[in-house]
Amino acid sequence: MLLAPSSVFAADLFAADSTVVPTAAMQLPLAANGAFYAALIAIGTLVFLIFVAVMGFFLLRYGKLWVQAYMSVADVSLPSLIRMHFTKVNPNVIVQAKVMSAQAGLDIGRKAGISTRRLEAHYLAGGNVMNIIHAIIAAARAEIPLDFDQAAAIDLAGRDVLDAVQTSVYPKVIDCPDPSRSGKTTLSAITKNGIELRVRARVTVRTNLEQLIGGATEDTVIARVGEAIISSIGSAETHFKVLENPDMITRVVLDRGLDAQTAFEIVSIDIADIDVGENIGARLQSDQAEADTRVAQAEAESRRAEAVAQEQQMRAMVASNKAHLVLAEAEVPKAMAEAFRAGRISAPNGSAI
Template structure:
């Protein structure tokens, strides 16, 4: 203890002037600090104090450290206080809540303006819900404005070059094109997590199409368009959405195509093609049966010729044997009736055969089809002098195999079509001075020689159902200009 007392006794207390100088320095530093605080935050604090916004100097200093804009918070609290909103530190719009919302990335002014608008409109919207809506990415001010003043949505949405109307078909197959306007207001209770405008547009479109599709005829819808909106609005289209539907109004309705008739026409065309395919199969079977019968006729004719060849030898044997000679002596006045009739029929058959089928006649199968290119019946290219001589030539085919071979050799896309009597008659009557020809069963567009018949002979053969026609013209290819020269065949001499 003696040591301690000795140490205290050795200390020198500051003099009066030293104490005064120290107090003066402290006062100057304190004054500078107070002046700095007043210069930086004093105006904001004074503005808030005079407006009754309840913002302390401590809060302003903390905002500087948190890098929060002072003017934003002060202005927001002054707006809330002047609008009559609660700015209580515990339950109202406190400074700490505004700072927290700003630091979370929210729009403080948008939230405050939304609360002011809701307060003026009598809508129950507290700060916590408004801040949650804002942080969820929704425009809370626009939501409040839409809740007060409903907005109109066009269905379908015509933005981006889309259709301006919805297309729906009634039960009678007639299409109706409908445009609707949907009036909605924001449902603040379901704004967080609720569906957006696209869902409303989709549901309203679905309801309109369902209402039109359930109508018996399109005339029922045209008489009472309100049935569309009534049928659509009664289905709870605004469930789990951020909007409440006020009304659905039809502003445009037009009559479109007869979809049912078009579908029936397409079905009829399909049935026609199927029937044509079956008919083509039956025709092919008939042609095969005809060829088979012709083979039987040829075989029987050959057997008949062989049998006729044996008749002279049998007669010679009978003469040599003697019975026929005796029979002839006994009845020299008459011949056996059977032998005479047989010989007469044989001679008539030989004479008629030599008269009907000359050796130089070219017999062709009757054409039943033509080939079209761009809906025009094609034919060979004629030399200029033949064109001046007024020849009109088209390709004709007797069966599917020849025109398939022609199409395979042709670079153009060709379509087979039936050769009908009406077309032939029209061609002959429209240009009687022109020689109308049909080239039969050409193998390709560059054949060296082609055989042709007149359209009149083809018309007569189709009319009489004759399977064959006789060639009367020949077309010869000129390789220099790839065109054909037409020359008539010599008329065969009848015997």
């Protein structure tokens, strides 16, 4: 601080002659400077105490987490923990995720690795941070390519990324048809000779992480496999061929590439059971014969009705003709009488009657 001219002058006087007694005018600037310095010291002390109190609060609250991250070389600084406090991010989750990543040997670099900022962003976006860290570690152990961005995208899309990785490592078996979805336990297909076959298949699939986002789900896979099985059985000449070689169905189905644009890759399709059902062809022929019989009966009844109607029409015509005949016979006596009166009829001897 710069001293006032009067204070500098007074200080010089004191230095020149210590016997000089300061006057009242000289004591006023000295008192003002002392009060100013005291106020500055008080303010500085208060600010320092507030800073110490705030830092003490954060140290007490997050000191254990910071020490854990530091000892694990997880690259989580104390300012980052303080920032999480104000951004409403759970620091326990972030620190645990960074510690697990560091101990698993994953890249936790701040530029391209699993950084604290990226974990905070995924947490604020509503993602499951621990789930994707477990998935990335499991994928790394199984030598499956899966980076943080891909795992985060799958998680935010609503898919269980950890279950997807586990399904990639340990394939999943799907029943076709699935009783829990369709309520049916077998697929019904008919060969060319009309015999019904009831088939139950098992489809082994594993997750295709590259097509997990936007890929079709299990329902599509089940529908495609069921359609292919029914089609392959329908192309068989007899049911004996299918019973002798059930693998002909699986070969045809696998060759169709049914896992295209789906979230799964079909590993194998196995026929678990085949039962012979009804003779649908014979039943259909019987039903067709019965229908043809009914049609023939209806046509015969129609012709009979037409014949009866024609017979009645002929009888009516006979009756009408008889009536005309009676009328004509009634006119004969009248004509004869008229002829007698007119003299047009004579007796056999030549005389008029």
